[in-house]
Amino acid sequence: MCDQEVMKRFIQEASRMEKEIEELCRASCNLPQPVTVLDTRVNFPEWRSMDRSRQASEVWRGQSLLSAAVSQVRSQRPAVEPFLGLLQIIESSLRSIRDILRGHRAQAAPQTLSSGGTLNVETVKKLFSVYTNFLRGKVDLYISGSCQGNRR
Numbered sequence: 001m002c003d004q005e006v007m008k009r010f011i012q013e014a015s016r017m018e019k020e021i022e023e024l025c026r027a028s029c030n031l032p033q034p035v036t037v038l039d040t041r042v043n044f045p046e047w048r049s050m051d052r053s054r055q056a057s058e059v060w061r062g063q064s065l066l067s068a069a070v071s072q073v074r075s076q077r078p079a080v081e082p083f084l085g086l087l088q089i090i091e092s093s094l095r096s097i098r099d100i101l102r103g104h105r106a107q108a109a110p111q112t113l114s115s116g117g118t119l120n121v122e123t124v125k126k127l128f129s130v131y132t133n134f135l136r137g138k139v140d141l142y143i144s145g146s147c148q149g150n151r152r
Contacts, residue, residue, distance in 0.1 A: 002147035
């Protein structure tokens, strides 16, 4: 659960998909309906001052919102047909993230504890960008913090 290579692979795959989306979006990648996701910006001093359960709540909330958003986007056919394969990869990765969180005994806390705001995403390109930033930010910070705590 603490193998940094696992997170690196998720992040590399997300970056690769982001580039692929740019190619696919040359025509248009607007969504017929916007979707809501977690704002992935990280206030590092605030993050470091949060207890682990609150950090876990942030990651769970992000994972939950992204999963719901991807599912909603997948249902917006035929507009998103070119992106379906990549959206399936995100869904699979988000399930793996959920399993990793459970492996770190991260509890899904009530949503009211989460301080992060949300964004309305109107393009497939922005959805993939949010996904990549979520992995690079809150997920990686939480998992690496858990792994450091396990070494103490």
